[in-house]
Amino acid sequence: MLSSEQLLGVSTESTTSLPVATTTTSRQPGGFRRTLRRRPWLREWLIFAIALLAYEGSRALVIGNASLAVTNATGIVHWEKSSGLFVELSIQQLLLTHLDITKALNEFYMLGHWIVTPLFFIWLYRYRRSFYPYIRNAFLAANGIALIIYIVYPVAPPRLLTEMGFVDTLAGVSKINLHAGVFSRWFNADAAMPSMHFGYAFMIGVVGAFLVRHWALRILALGYPTLVFVTITGTANHYISDSLVGALVIAAGFVLVQVWMIVWPKVRPTALRAIGRERAPAVAAIRTPG
Numbered sequence: 416m417l418s419s420e421q422l423l424g425v426s427t428e429s430t431t432s433l434p435v436a437t438t439t440t441s442r443q444p445g446g447f448r449r450t451l452r453r454r455p456w457l458r459e460w461l462i463f464a465i466a467l468l469a470y471e472g473s474r475a476l477v478i479g480n481a482s483l484a485v486t487n488a489t490g491i492v493h494w495e496k497s498s499g500l501f502v503e504l505s506i507q508q509l510l511l512t513h514l515d516i517t518k519a520l521n522e523f524y525m526l527g528h529w530i531v532t533p534l535f536f537i538w539l540y541r542y543r544r545s546f547y548p549y550i551r552n553a554f555l556a557a558n559g560i561a562l563i564i565y566i567v568y569p570v571a572p573p574r575l576l577t578e579m580g581f582v583d584t585l586a587g588v589s590k591i592n593l594h595a596g597v598f599s600r601w602f603n604a605d606a607a608m609p610s611m612h613f614g615y616a617f618m619i620g621v622v623g624a625f626l627v628r629h630w631a632l633r634i635l636a637l638g639y640p641t642l643v644f645v646t647i648t649g650t651a652n653h654y655i656s657d658s659l660v661g662a663l664v665i666a667a668g669f670v671l672v673q674v675w676m677i678v679w680p681k682v683r684p685t686a687l688r689a690i691g692r693e694r695a696p697a698v699a700a701i702r703t704p705g
């Protein structure tokens with residue numbers, strides 16, 4: 416005689432398989448991990464936020480001996496004079512004859528760095544995605560190198576060497592005091608070398624000129640580090656040497672990423688394929704006149 420299960424066509428195996436499906440769904444990643452997978456841009460924001468907090472917090476914690484920083488700064492000035500590079504005073508004296516321009520450059524020094532750099536990485540992520548991880552990693556590596564230099568070689572900025580004729584245009588023209596209030600908590604006055612203001616601008620200029628496809632945009636990209644150089648030098652926040660070292664630190668960050676791809680070959684093929692896909696049209700665009 417048939418059982419009620421057989422008459423209804425219900426199998427015992429099908430009913431026992433239900434818990435298996437429940438077990439599978441319970442192994443799915445948690446809400447936060449699932450959110451990061453669905454929105455990878457959010458993960459990038461978190462990476463930069465954590466890196467920024469670690470970088471700026473570390474800079475504030477490694478504030479060194481002020482007298483040593485002044486001694487190192489004086490040594491840089493003497494070296495630049497002997498090498499024919501000491502033109503900082505000439506640039507500043509020219510700017511001081513145009514106080515409106517000086518005030519605008521002070522504002523640009525305080526804000527431009529924090530606006531242009533994030534916008535560059537947003538553009539890179541949206542429109543040159545295959546290059547993004549490589550440049551991001553090089554950027555983070557360069558900041559790590561800069562932090563080490565700040566620790567072992569503190570340097571006072573030119574605006575603190577008033578006996579040499581430098582003027583603190585931030586305080587004197589724009590009434591911005593970096594040594595008091597909220598700025599003093601996140602600002603290391605002895606971290607002039609290297610200038611990562613110029614380092615970031617150098618990276619944006621070179622990478623931007625390589626990746627954009629219109630000659631006017633390439634000129635704009637290369638003009639940005641020029642503007643930053645005039646700003647940080649004319650406002651007496653950095654020496655010529657600071658800018659040179661800043662560019663070298665950025666280059667060293669890219670070298671470290673290349674070494675990393677060689678030491679860990681698993682990441683190398685992906686990165687090289689990505690660069691290969693973008694290089695051909697980018698180079699063709701650069702070589703195309705007009």
